[in-house]
Amino acid sequence: MTVYEQLGAEGGIRTAVDEFYRRVVADPQLAPFFDGVDLPRLRAHQAQLLVQVTGGPARYDGRDLATAHARLGIGERDFDRVVEHLVAVLVDAGVGEDTIAAVGAALGAHRQDVVTAPVPAP
Numbered sequence: 001m002t003v004y005e006q007l008g009a010e011g012g013i014r015t016a017v018d019e020f021y022r023r024v025v026a027d028p029q030l031a032p033f034f035d036g037v038d039l040p041r042l043r044a045h046q047a048q049l050l051v052q053v054t055g056g057p058a059r060y061d062g063r064d065l066a067t068a069h070a071r072l073g074i075g076e077r078d079f080d081r082v083v084e085h086l087v088a089v090l091v092d093a094g095v096g097e098d099t100i101a102a103v104g105a106a107l108g109a110h111r112q113d114v115v116t117a118p119v120p121a122p
């Protein structure tokens with residue numbers, strides 16, 4: 001079974017993505033990044049991307065991730081927090097550990113495309 005199938009294919013991924021953004025925009029650390037963002041479009045693109053990177057039919061038609069995040073000033077902590085929310089959603093949905101690890105690795109590979117804020121001084 002592909003990771004895509006283990007996540008419940010399109011339907012499972014869409015449900016998880018919807019819940020994921022509910023939590024992200026309710027998180028005070030992350031909410032400001034999403035002010036004025038077209039959330040339905042973002043949810044659709046995030047779901048397409050997840051379908052594609054987990055072995056489902058490839059049809060992501062959003063911008064490349066570096067371009068989409070370039071001007072947002074996202075820091076390492078913000079990235080980690082977003083990944084934490086996604087992992088929590090998958091745990092709550094009953095997705096197995098190995099599958100979650102595979103999703104985490106697929107997304108972790110994009111860290112340098114998404115994080116653009118300079119490392120804060122100690």
Ligand code: HEM
Nearest residue numbers: 033034037045046049062063068074078079082107110114
């Ligand atoms: C591996 C982690 C991430 C992935 C895979 C990801 C994926 C995406 C995708 C697919 C889009 C849509 C691009 C488009 O519509 O053309 C997007 C946009 C966006 N992402 Fe991420 N993202 C990640 C991390 C983050 C983080 C950590 C934040 C903020 C804390 C963030 C904030 C945003 C915002 C605000 C937009 C909308 C930008 C706009 O419409 O101008 N993302 N992301």
